[in-house]
Amino acid sequence: MTQNVEEITARVKQSSGFIQALNTELERVIVGQKSLVERLVLGLLTNEHILLEGVPGLAKTTSVKALATAIHAHFSRIQFTPDLLPADLLGTQIYQPKTGEFTIKKGPLFANIILADEINRAPAKVQSALLEAMQERQITIAGTEFSLDQPFMVLATQNPIEQEGTYPLPEAQVDRFLFKLKVDYPSRDEEKLIMQRMSDTNGFPQIKEVVKPEDILKAREVMNLIYMDDNLNDYIVNLVSATRKPEEYGLQSLSGLIQYGASPRASIFLHRVAKAYAYLQGRGYVVPHDIKSIGTDVLRHRIILSYEAEAENLDTDEILKRIFDTVEVP
DSSP, X not given: OHHHHHHHHHHHHHHOXXXXXXXXXXXXXXXXXXXXXXXXXXXXXXXOEEEEEOOTTSSHHHHHHHHHHHTTOOEEEEEOOTTOOHHHHHEEEEEETTTTEXXXXXXXXXXXXXXXXXXXXSOHHHHHHHHHHHHHSEEEETTEXXXXXXXXXXXXXXXXXXXXXXXXXXXXHHTTEEEXXXXXXXXXXXXXXXXXXXXXXXXXXXXXXXXXXXXXXXXXXXXTTOBOOHHHHHHHHHHHHHTTOGGGGTOGGGTTTEEEOOOXXXXXXXXXXXXXXXXXXXXXXXXXXXXXXXHHHHHTTTOEEXXXXXXXXXXXXXXXXXXXXXXXXX
C-alpha cells in the first residue's frame, strides 16, 4: 500500500500544477479571503455547489466571476427576485411564425459557473427548478431533458442581515450545498490594500485564463484515487453520528441542544472533500487534519438547533467545535 500511496502522490503533484497558477491569478484581484478562494476550488474539484453568506461588499461576486474567468468557463449571474419565474432560469419555448414550429431558447442556467445572487429572494417554484439542475445536472424544458456541461457549479449568496422579502430555503435544497461559507470582513491591512487597488477608475486588474475546464476534469480523476484509511472513514461517521446522538460520544452537554443532526449526505461530502483538500496539499493520502480543516464548513448548515440552544445564544459553529474537540481522532 505504501508504494501505491507514493505513486498516487506523484500523480497528484504532476496533475495539480495548475492550482498554484490559479491561486496566483486570483490573488491579483482578491485581497485576503484565502479560505474563500480555497473552498471555491474545492467545490470545483468535488463537482459540488457552495452557499455564501455575508453582508454586501465583501467581494463574493468578484471572487466567483474571477474564478470563472481564470478557468476559462462560461459564467452566468442571476439576480434572484420575488417575481422571478422558472422559465427565467431554465429557458422556454418560442413560437416561430415562419415555420410554425417551437424552438428552445436556453436560459442562464446553461453555463459552467452560476452565481445565484440573493438566492433566498426567489419563490418556491424557482427554487424547485434550480434544485433539479443542482442535483441531476440536467434541465427539463417542455418535457425535453438537456444535460448541463461540465464543470457545472452553483454558487449562491444570501444576506444574513436583511430578511424582508426573503423566502427560507427548503432544507432539502440547503443540504445539497457542499459548503455554507461565512464571508467575513477583511483585516485593516487587507482593507487598506483593497482601497488602494480600487482607487483606479478601471477597477481590478484583468484576470487571465490560466486553467482550462479539462484540467479540472482530469484533476477529479486523480483525486478519486487518493487513499483514505478505514480509521478515517470511521472518524467521519463518528463526527456525523455525534450530531445525532451526542450522548454516545461523551457529549452530554449537547443533549437537547440539537433538534436534527446531519444527514448521510454530510458523510459523503466530508469523505469527498477531504480527498480534495489532500489533493490541494499535494498528497496522495488523507490525514485527520484534512477532515478537521473543512469539517465545520461542511456540517454548519446540516444541523438544526433546538429552542434551548437558541435561548443560550449558541450557534452551530460552537456546537460543532465541541464535537470536533471531543470525538476521538484516529
